[in-house]
Amino acid sequence: MCHSAEGLPPAPPEPKEVAGHGPLTLTSADGTAVPAYYALPAGPPRGRMVILPDVRGVHPYYTALAQRFAEAGFATIAVDYYGRTAGAGERDDSFDWQRYLPSVRPGEVEIDVAAALAHLSGHTTSPAYTVGFCFGGSQSWRLAASGLDLAGVIGFYGRPSLVEDVVGSVTKRMLLLVAGDDEVTPRQEFEDFAARLTEAGADHEMRIYESAPHSFFDRSSGEWAQACADAWRRILDFTRPSS
Incomplete structure (x- = not known):
């Protein structure tokens, strides 16, 4: 969990x-x-974001x-x-x-x-994205193979086993933010997953945070502050409109 x-x-x-x-x-x-x-943002939106939570729901x-x-x-x-x-x-x-x-x-x-x-x-027709965490990370990655009008999907420490059946149908950009010391899913599973995405021709980027534990982004410990800041920056870069 x-x-x-x-x-x-x-x-x-x-x-x-x-x-x-x-x-x-x-x-x-x-x-x-x-x-x-x-x-809702106070100014003109840069995009639409749908958050897919972990197992706890909202x-x-x-x-x-x-x-x-x-x-x-x-x-x-x-x-x-x-x-x-x-x-x-x-x-x-x-x-x-x-x-x-x-x-x-x-x-x-x-x-x-x-x-x-x-x-x-x-409110806006700007580009749309999903971002998910744990169980929601898997669900977000799956939507890369959906017919939804998404500019990209983002997932933190999802489970590749929940996405395997749609790898060959991916059409959206994917961002995978992975804990290097995930106690739920071994690192090798993420690396194998990325290799299968590459083989399928899927447009994806994976960042592994060395030694970071599962759910590092929502822990209050300052030990993972650098990893959290880097992940946030990557989300903003991934969703930045191309010039």
Whole structure:
């Protein structure tokens, strides 16, 4: 599982302005009411960002992260996985995600992301991206093979085994941000995954953070501050409009 954290990792200075943020309910294509959280930038958006959380769903960590992305210029929505099973409700540290996670299906994640993108299109039609963490990292990478209108997908320490079946169908740019000492997935699995993406002709970039543990980006320890800052910079570079 991924670890809870008290704060967000440090990052280079950014405009600290958000036009609005708060809970949101999306309606997915199958009629599901999807719990979500939105945050909008104060100025013209540089892009749309859909956050795919770890197994905890829209935990308070991800509501804060949505605001951080908005501060960086993204119209952002974090989507929850459990509307079909747990319904609405708080996804705090007491939420029993283990009960509901086995019921989450990639196809349902995709249509929920589609609903988030459609909602954000009401604010901006700028390029759209997904960023995911742990379980959400895998789901984000999978969307590189989807028909969604995405300029790219980003994943932190996902599980390659959950993406293998779509490697040959990847059409979107991919950014893989990997913990070098991931206790959930051995490093070799990530390296093999990158090799298969290369063989398939997929446009991808992988950065391995030496000695960093699984879920390093959402740990409060300052030990991983440099890795966190580098990962954030890579996200901003990956989503920067080409001139």
